[in-house]
Amino acid sequence: MLRILYKIVRTGIVSEAAPGPDEELRAGAPQIQAEILQLLGRALAIRQVDAGSCNGCELEIHALNNPYYNLEGLGIRFVASPRHADMLLVTGPVAKNMEHALRIAWEATPDPKLVVAVGDCGCTGGIFGESYASCGKVANVIPVDVAIPGCPPTPLAILQGILTAVASRSE
Amino acid sequence: MRIPGLNVQWKALPGDAPAAIAPVGEWQWTEAARLVREGGGRLVALWGADHRDLAEDEDEYSVYAAYAVKDGLAVAELLVQDSAPSYPDLSGLFPAAGRMQRALFDLLGIGASGAADTRPWLRHGAWPGEAYPLRRDFDAAAVPPNALADYEFVRVEGDGVHEIPVGPIHAGIIEPGHFRFSIVGEKVLRLEERLGYVHKGIDKRFEEFSVAEGHRLAGRVSGDSTVAFAWAYAQAAESLLGVVPPPRARWLRAMLLERERVANHLGDLGALGNDAAFGFALAQFMRLKEDWLRENAAVFGHRLLMDLVVPGGVTRAFGAPQAEAMIAHAHAIEREVNELRVIFEEHAGLQDRFLTTGRVTPELARMLGLTGLAGRASGQASDLRVDFPAVPYGELAVKRAGSSSGDVAARVNVRFDELLESLRLVRAIALAAPDGELRVDLPQPRPQAFGVGWVEGWRGEAFVALEAGEGGLIRRCHAHDPSWQNWPLIEHAVIGNIVPDFPLINKSFNLSYSGGDC
Numbered sequence: 001m002l003r004i005l006y007k008i009v010r011t012g013i014v015s016e017a018a019p020g021p022d023e024e025l026r027a028g029a030p031q032i033q034a035e036i037l038q039l040l041g042r043a044l045a046i047r048q049v050d051a052g053s054c055n056g057c058e059l060e061i062h063a064l065n066n067p068y069y070n071l072e073g074l075g076i077r078f079v080a081s082p083r084h085a086d087m088l089l090v091t092g093p094v095a096k097n098m099e100h101a102l103r104i105a106w107e108a109t110p111d112p113k114l115v116v117a118v119g120d121c122g123c124t125g126g127i128f129g130e131s132y133a134s135c136g137k138v139a140n141v142i143p144v145d146v147a148i149p150g151c152p153p154t155p156l157a158i159l160q161g162i163l164t165a166v167a168s169r170s171e
Numbered sequence: 172m173r174i175p176g177l178n179v180q181w182k183a184l185p186g187d188a189p190a191a192i193a194p195v196g197e198w199q200w201t202e203a204a205r206l207v208r209e210g211g212g213r214l215v216a217l218w219g220a221d222h223r224d225l226a227e228d229e230d231e232y233s234v235y236a237a238y239a240v241k242d243g244l245a246v247a248e249l250l251v252q253d254s255a256p257s258y259p260d261l262s263g264l265f266p267a268a269g270r271m272q273r274a275l276f277d278l279l280g281i282g283a284s285g286a287a288d289t290r291p292w293l294r295h296g297a298w299p300g301e302a303y304p305l306r307r308d309f310d311a312a313a314v315p316p317n318a319l320a321d322y323e324f325v326r327v328e329g330d331g332v333h334e335i336p337v338g339p340i341h342a343g344i345i346e347p348g349h350f351r352f353s354i355v356g357e358k359v360l361r362l363e364e365r366l367g368y369v370h371k372g373i374d375k376r377f378e379e380f381s382v383a384e385g386h387r388l389a390g391r392v393s394g395d396s397t398v399a400f401a402w403a404y405a406q407a408a409e410s411l412l413g414v415v416p417p418p419r420a421r422w423l424r425a426m427l428l429e430r431e432r433v434a435n436h437l438g439d440l441g442a443l444g445n446d447a448a449f450g451f452a453l454a455q456f457m458r459l460k461e462d463w464l465r466e467n468a469a470v471f472g473h474r475l476l477m478d479l480v481v482p483g484g485v486t487r488a489f490g491a492p493q494a495e496a497m498i499a500h501a502h503a504i505e506r507e508v509n510e511l512r513v514i515f516e517e518h519a520g521l522q523d524r525f526l527t528t529g530r531v532t533p534e535l536a537r538m539l540g541l542t543g544l545a546g547r548a549s550g551q552a553s554d555l556r557v558d559f560p561a562v563p564y565g566e567l568a569v570k571r572a573g574s575s576s577g578d579v580a581a582r583v584n585v586r587f588d589e590l591l592e593s594l595r596l597v598r599a600i601a602l603a604a605p606d607g608e609l610r611v612d613l614p615q616p617r618p619q620a621f622g623v624g625w626v627e628g629w630r631g632e633a634f635v636a637l638e639a640g641e642g643g644l645i646r647r648c649h650a651h652d653p654s655w656q657n658w659p660l661i662e663h664a665v666i667g668n669i670v671p672d673f674p675l676i677n678k679s680f681n682l683s684y685s686g687g688d689c
């Protein structure tokens with residue numbers, strides 16, 4: 001136990017409050033929290049759906065929960081059910097074998113809901129395109145509010161995309 | 172002497188993978204499998220190709236089986252007539268062949284005669300049963316709209332037995348797949364996996380890429396193994412082109428592969444702690460992983476190291492100041508990992524969850540063909556970096572990790588050992604990588620030229636078989652992820668465990684969905 005406490009104390013807080021190696025991220029963080037609080041007045045709940053990705057985007061979405069990006073500290077959290085979600089964060093291309101599951105996840109998400117497509121594949125179908133096995137971009141299957149390009153996009157880009165979606169809902 | 176006792180003509184394939192190919196007859200197809208089995212070898216991959224448009228007399232397909240044997244990789248090629256498109260089932264000798272054979276039928280329409288399980292695997296209804304995407308005359312435009320097909324799960328019956336269906340969308344940031352648990356109380360009686368949800372038609376998509384460009388698609392078979400697959404692809408391309416990458420490029424490839432291993436092991440160790448309710452581990456290891464990925468971006472221009480390994484070499488190098496920084500960083504991470512390892516080992520609650528959980532005995536692992544990291548945790552000693560060291564691994568003398576206890580704790584320990592070894596390798600490569608060219612020019616491929624690549628990624632052996640077509644294009648490319656072999660073992664590892672231990676057991680293997688479904 002002492003070792004754990006010692007390690008925690010010695011590691012300190014590496015989150016955005018402390019200067020991190022990514023200046024742009026540091027500037028963005030307080031603004032994100034204000035936007036969310038102002039518009040939603042509560043935490044933003046996200047259901048992530050991998051609709052056919054290579055898993056590269058998932059690795060970077062996972063990184064949002066690390067102490068540097070500290071997503072939960074910003075009031076944004078990932079939830080287990082689409083019924084608890086305000087937003088679907090979808091990576092693709094949408095595999096034909098996932099088309100049905102994605103549709104029912106979208107239908108299960110209560111209105112008003114947001115959809116953010118993540119990665120080049122989610123935006124355009126990417127390197128996999130459309131084929132006998134792939135529906136291509138997420139927007140070919142469900143309506144998309146914001147699309148974040150990149151292969152994969154960095155955690156910062158994903159964070160900014162989530163913010164953009166939240167901001168666009170107020171219009 | 173590829174497969175002792177099998178009288179066939181082996182043709183050595185040039186390149187880094189120690190491989191040879193031989194045509195076999197139907198009787199020899201089974202005999203080869205039997206001899207490999209008896210000699211302690213493994214089935215690495217099984218796939219097929221449509222060669223009807225090239226055949227001179229009777230229309231023909233090829234079915235291939237790649238085996239790991241004592242002196243490398245032995246690929247058996249069986250020609251199959253169009254009039255009776257089938258081949259002898261191998262799943263009796265190598266159970267892992269079962270799902271590969273089902274996928275081969277879904278994509279190419281050639282069945283394994285005598286196989287007990289002929290349910291579709293990759294075909295969930297997106298294309299009809301009489302259309303086969305990997306046939307040359309497949310017409311994607313003629314495919315009717317997606318129709319969901321039912322799947323016959325095996326039913327467990329008895330007093331108090333009930334089912335828990337999970338997925339394809341899981342409760343977390345995880346790839347999709349379906350798990351059907353049959354349980355009594357808290358105890359798992361049976362787990363049946365149904366995968367294939369992220370099948371994106373990668374093998375077919377390869378036909379639209381040139382041999383010189385296919386590494387980009389190969390690098391997206393499984394995003395967490397992008398270096399392993401891009402390297403295996405590059406090996407296959409170099410093998411069929413007769414090209415030798417420059418020494419500097421080979422050292423840089425190893426640097427990238429070890430950096431990929433470090434990143435994945437850091438992430439997994441954190442997630443394994445977290446799945447045993449030890450959030451501290453997740454925060455600490457994810458912090459270390461983020462530092463590592465940021466260094467990837469700073470030195471190589473990409474956090475996950477995509478598109479850096481190309482046929483003929485690599486696209487980026489590091490300079491002397493970057494080498495120094497990487498060495499210092501590897502030392503710093505090593506110190507922290509050693510600290511965290513002590514914390515893991517002294518934590519009674521964590522060890523209670525890890526020890527004896529999700530056990531795969533060495534005997535079962537050998538029988539079912541468990542491979543890669545999970546195999547080494549269950550007494551299967553294979554590691555291509557040690558067994559068949561290509562440049563630069565021969566000079567680096569990689570230390571093989573291993574355990575025979577086969578539980579979650581063993582898979583955690585193997586990760587710690589391999590992580591520390593890879594940090595050593597990163598330092599050694601940073602010091603010793605020679606100067607020189609980064610890549611060589613590629614000639615135009617000769618149609619029907621064939622090559623293979625075989626690389627020990629962090630999860631296990633990534634395998635790529637590549638055949639060139641006309642005009643520099645790929646005719647057929649098959650990428651095989653070690654998850655094919657290892658998924659069936661999870662069905663065994665969970666038997667008798669409680670349902671809440673499933674996420675922990677699953678994570679301790681951390682298999683790829685995309686890599687197997689691709």
